[in-house]
Amino acid sequence: MTQSKPNLEHPTFKIVKDSLPASRFRATEFRGQSTLIVEPADLHRVMSFLKSDPRCAYDFLSDVIGVDYLGYPAPMPGRFAVIYNLVSSSRDDRFFVKVFLDPSKPTEGTEQDPALVIDSVTDLWPGAEWTEREVFDMFGIRFNNHPDLRRILTWESFPAHPLRKDYPVRGRGEREHYRIVDRTSS
Amino acid sequence: MSYTLRPDETFGVDVESTGYLAEHVDTGDRWVLNFGPQHPATHTTLRLVLELDGERVARCTPHIGYLHSGFEKLAEVLDYNQYVTIVSRMNYLSPVSNDICWHHCVEKLFGIDITPRCKVLRTIMAEMGRIQDHLLCIGAAALDMGAFTGFLYGFNPRETIYDIVDYISGQRFHPDWTRVGGLMKDLPDEETFKRMVKNFLRNDLSVAIKDIENLLNRNRIFLDRTVGIGKMTMEEANAWSITGPLARSTGIRRDLRKDAPYLCYADNWDGQGAEAVKFKVPISTDGDVFARYQVRCEEVKQSMSIIEQLIDNIPQGPIDTFADSKMVKPKKSEVYGSIEGLIQHFELIMTNRGWQPPIAECYGAHETANGELGYFIVSDGGPRPWRVKTRPPSFINYSIMAKLTEGHQLADVPAILGSLNIVAAELDR
Numbered sequence: 001m002t003q004s005k006p007n008l009e010h011p012t013f014k015i016v017k018d019s020l021p022a023s024r025f026r027a028t029e030f031r032g033q034s035t036l037i038v039e040p041a042d043l044h045r046v047m048s049f050l051k052s053d054p055r056c057a058y059d060f061l062s063d064v065i066g067v068d069y070l071g072y073p074a075p076m077p078g079r080f081a082v083i084y085n086l087v088s089s090s091r092d093d094r095f096f097v098k099v100f101l102d103p104s105k106p107t108e109g110t111e112q113d114p115a116l117v118i119d120s121v122t123d124l125w126p127g128a129e130w131t132e133r134e135v136f137d138m139f140g141i142r143f144n145n146h147p148d149l150r151r152i153l154t155w156e157s158f159p160a161h162p163l164r165k166d167y168p169v170r171g172r173g174e175r176e177h178y179r180i181v182d183r184t185s186s
Numbered sequence: 187m188s189y190t191l192r193p194d195e196t197f198g199v200d201v202e203s204t205g206y207l208a209e210h211v212d213t214g215d216r217w218v219l220n221f222g223p224q225h226p227a228t229h230t231t232l233r234l235v236l237e238l239d240g241e242r243v244a245r246c247t248p249h250i251g252y253l254h255s256g257f258e259k260l261a262e263v264l265d266y267n268q269y270v271t272i273v274s275r276m277n278y279l280s281p282v283s284n285d286i287c288w289h290h291c292v293e294k295l296f297g298i299d300i301t302p303r304c305k306v307l308r309t310i311m312a313e314m315g316r317i318q319d320h321l322l323c324i325g326a327a328a329l330d331m332g333a334f335t336g337f338l339y340g341f342n343p344r345e346t347i348y349d350i351v352d353y354i355s356g357q358r359f360h361p362d363w364t365r366v367g368g369l370m371k372d373l374p375d376e377e378t379f380k381r382m383v384k385n386f387l388r389n390d391l392s393v394a395i396k397d398i399e400n401l402l403n404r405n406r407i408f409l410d411r412t413v414g415i416g417k418m419t420m421e422e423a424n425a426w427s428i429t430g431p432l433a434r435s436t437g438i439r440r441d442l443r444k445d446a447p448y449l450c451y452a453d454n455w456d457g458q459g460a461e462a463v464k465f466k467v468p469i470s471t472d473g474d475v476f477a478r479y480q481v482r483c484e485e486v487k488q489s490m491s492i493i494e495q496l497i498d499n500i501p502q503g504p505i506d507t508f509a510d511s512k513m514v515k516p517k518k519s520e521v522y523g524s525i526e527g528l529i530q531h532f533e534l535i536m537t538n539r540g541w542q543p544p545i546a547e548c549y550g551a552h553e554t555a556n557g558e559l560g561y562f563i564v565s566d567g568g569p570r571p572w573r574v575k576t577r578p579p580s581f582i583n584y585s586i587m588a589k590l591t592e593g594h595q596l597a598d599v600p601a602i603l604g605s606l607n608i609v610a611a612e613l614d615r
Contacts, residue, residue, distance in 0.1 A: 030546040031294055061427055062551075063582070065562050065575040073566050074545045083562070085549060085577070089424070089438070092445045096549070127427030130585040138258075153251040153614055162259060163573075169256075169263050 010034035012095055015055050020046065026077075035096040037077070043099050044119035050086060050097070051124050058086035058095055061121065064131035066139040070165035078102045080139060082118060101141060107164055110140060120146040138163035216244055219596070223252050227330050227600035230610030234587075238596060246591040246599075248584065253614040261574035265540055266292045266366050267515070269574070274360040276576065276612040279322050281360050282351060283315030283554040289364040290448060291550030291561040296513055296543050298367045302456035302501045307369065309450040309463070310383070310496050311354075312552070313489040317391065318347045319555030320431075320482040320489075323607040324398060327479060330600040331411045339397045343390040350382050366541070367514035368506030376500065383497050387490050395486055402479070412476035416590040416602035419473060426586045430557025430579055431481045432606065436473035442553035443467075456501060463492045475605040485555075513541060540569025556580055556607055580612040 006029035013027050016036060023046065026037040038046045050058045062085040069076040078100030086095045104115040120143035121128045132143045133152040140161035143149060151158065158174065160167050222233035231252040237245040257272050264272065273288040274281035286308045293300060300308075325340025348358045354373060355361035363370050373379045402408045418428070423436045433440055443451040444467060453462045468484035470477035506514045515534055520527030533539050545567040551560030557579035566572040583606055590602050 030544075031297070031548055033547075033549060035547075060424055062429075062558065063427075063560065063562070063575070063577040067564055067573050067575075072572065083547075085560075085562070089440055094446075094549070125427065126425050127582065127585060130581065131427075134581075151251075153254040155251070162256065167259075169259055 006030065008034070010095070012036070012050070012056055012093075015053065016046065016049065019053065020049060033094065033096060035083070035098050037098045037100065040099050040101060040118050043097075044121065047084065047097065047121050048124055050095070056088065056095075057090050058088045058093075060087040060089050061085070061125040061128055061131075062087050062094075064121075064128055064135055066135040066141060066163065068139060068163065068165045076100065080116065080141060082135060082141060084121070107140070108160065108166055110159060110161060112142070113140070116140060117142045117144060119144045122146055137161070140164070221599065227603065229326065229604075229608065232608065232610050232613065234591075234599065236591075236596065236599070241596050243591050243594055243596060243599065246588045248587050250581075250584070250610075251614050253610050255615070257615040258574055258576065261571055263570060265569045266543075266571065269571070270364060271360070271362045274362055276578065276615060277319070277554070277556065277559070277580070277609045278359070278611055279607075279609055280315030280319040280555050282311045282363055283319070283552065284559065285362060285364040286312050286315075286449075287550070287552035287554060287559050288561055289366060290552060291548065291563055292366055294550045295546065295548040295563050295565055296366065296541070298507055298513055300367060300507055301504055302460075303503045304368050304505050304507075305449050305455050306496050306500050307373070307505075308364070310493050311351075311363070312449070312554075313492050314347055314350065314383075316489050316555045317486050318344055319607070320486050321394070323555075323604070324479060324482055324486075327412075327475075327601070327604040328398075328402060328408070330604040331408060333401065333405075333408065336398055336401055339394050339401065343386065343394045346382075346386045346390050350379070350386065353382060354379065365506075365515065368504075372505045380497055380500075383493060387493060391486070391490060395483065399483060409476065411598070411601055412479065412605075413472075413474060415475045415594065415598050416605060417472075417474045418586065418590060420471075422586070422589075423473070426589075427582050428557070428586060430553070430555070430583070431478055431485060432557065432583055434468065435470045435477040435481045437469060437471040439467065439469060441467045442551055442558055446551070448552065450496060463495050465489075465492050475601050478605045534569075537569075542567060542569075551577065554579065556609070556612075557583060576612075576615060578612045578615065580607070580609050581615075584608050584613055 008027050008029055013036065017025060023042040024039055028035045050056045065083040065085065067081045067083065069079055069081065080101045082099045084097040086097060099118055101116050103113050105111050105113045120132055122132065129147065130152060132146055133149060135141050136143065136149055137151040137153055138161055154162065160172065216237050216239050219236045219238050221236055223231045233249045235247040235249065236243050257276065260272055261269050270285050270288055273284045277284050321340040321344050325337040328336025351361050352358040355363040355370060418436050420436045420438055423433045423438055447462060449455065450463050454460060465488045468481050468488065470481050516527040516530045521531045543565045545565060547564045549560055549562045551558050558577060559579055560577035562575040563571050564573040587606060591599055
């Protein structure tokens with residue numbers, strides 16, 4: 001299928017570019033959905049600007065999405081991406097902000113990687129708490145200043161971040177080797 | 187065993203200085219109660235760790251993940267038609283709405299326009315899904331407060347919806363009814379379908395809704411248990427990403443059917459200038475458990491009116507988009523009767539062939555019974571998605587649970603939990 005050229009006419013692109021001249025941005029669009037790609041260090045500043053600036057007024061954070069691009073056919077600026085799905089309820093407008101991260105350590109286990117850390121937006125939207133926890137649980141991306149960064153869907157001692165592409169669909173036998181607690185020992 | 191008892195000061199609620207706790211004499215011995223994972227009032231498998239002061243909830247920590255079964259990982263090995271079977275198992279109270287939303291997102295990625303007949307049928311069934319979900323929530327809310335009759339009033343018409351779903355798809359509970367660019371199959375018999383739907387609306391549902399309202403709306407016990415309980419303000423709902431009836435019960439005017447119209451909620455849905463279906467979005471400003479109940483009751487009535495507008499105006503024509511778009515599976519008669527149909531069938535079914543969507547990312551969302559249900563699809567150009575992220579309304583709505591329960595009595599916890607309408611399969615995926 002042929003790919004059409006992205007239409008980068010969304011007014012928010014220009015507003016952000018003019019108001020934050022020190023930061024580097026990239027932009028993309030597909031089927032009317034505009035995505036702003038920001039550097040990890042700028043993320044919190046950009047999000048706070050998008051929320052407070054009256055021309056943007058993205059007051060509603062719909063979702064936080066993690067993606068792993070290991071082996072993706074198209075070239076990507078980094079291996080992991082975190083995507084923020086923003087909505088402006090006054091203008092009925094949906095806008096995406098994306099951050100790319102590259103790991104500096106092996107990703108098979110749960111080793112803490114200083115390269116996979118970004119700032120949390122829970123101070124702007126408390127509702128991001130659980131969605132960020134899910135991204136941490138599934139991809140091992142940590143969030144600075146998060147009030148309660150624990151695993152949410154898998155258990156605390158789970159030895160991997162399961163939605164990474166180097167984790168097999170059938171698992172690595174966690175279920176078979178899980179410690180059995182019987183009634184006498186508990 | 188020690189628990190990290192959260193939330194703490196960052197959530198803006200200081201438990202120590204909250205009014206209702208101050209009235210209570212602190213005996214100095216708070217105790218921890220495990221609510222769930224197996225408990226009749228949790229509906230499904232979820233767990234709350236409650237730190238109680240007498241009968242007041244001082245802190246509440248939800249623990250989820252008991253039903254986590256890797257649905258999003260499975261999306262990476264199933265193709266765009268197969269994944270619909272997983273999607274219906276997320277919110278199993280209104281599976282058909284999930285099917286419709288999933289294929290809406292896939293069609294948006296592929297750039298397919300579905301036929302007017304398909305749009306009308308999908309709209310009717312999406313509203314059926316909303317009715318199905320709301321009836322369970324209303325009924326179970328009454329059940330949690332001891333009114334077993336209300337539960338049965340809600341459950342009887344749900345059976346009739348299952349019959350209709352069974353009739354159109356062959357499966358009662360998990361219809362898996364949609365396909366890329368169309369539906370699994372056309373209606374077996376249009377007149378029978380219309381008769382079943384009309385009979386359901388006019389005889390079953392209208393009576394049931396009247397019965398439920400007569401039973402609960404002015405019921406002293408129900409009012410005492412729900413009014414002023416689990417209050418949420420408009421600002422809180424917005425900050426916590428709450429959508430659906432929960433948000434609308436606080437006064438937020440937000441409904442994707444109006445804000446980002448799709449299917450028959452958009453004008454000119456048939457390409458010939460048809461008007462969008464007319465309906466109102468019920469809003470309440472109280473934000474408590476009773477307001478949520480009221481909003482849901484009103485939404486059921488609006489759904490009835492939407493179905494009434496459409497049921498007699500189902501357009502004729504094909505159910506699938508044109509087969510030469512290379513995106514839609516051909517009919518069985520074409521597969522067995524023509525070489526082109528056979529080739530097209532194999533092109534889509536063979537594991538090394540299949541769809542060739544653009545290499546792109548796409549988000550689509552529908553307003554389902556619980557709120558904004560969306561799918562974020564990352565496609566690598568192959569027949570299977572690279573990554574699918576669900577935006578599960580239950581999961582995001584549930585994150586405010588801890589805040590809503592703090593300071594309330596233990597007996598209010600099931601009432602609040604019921605009013606959030608949590609479906610654990612969608613919560614944990």
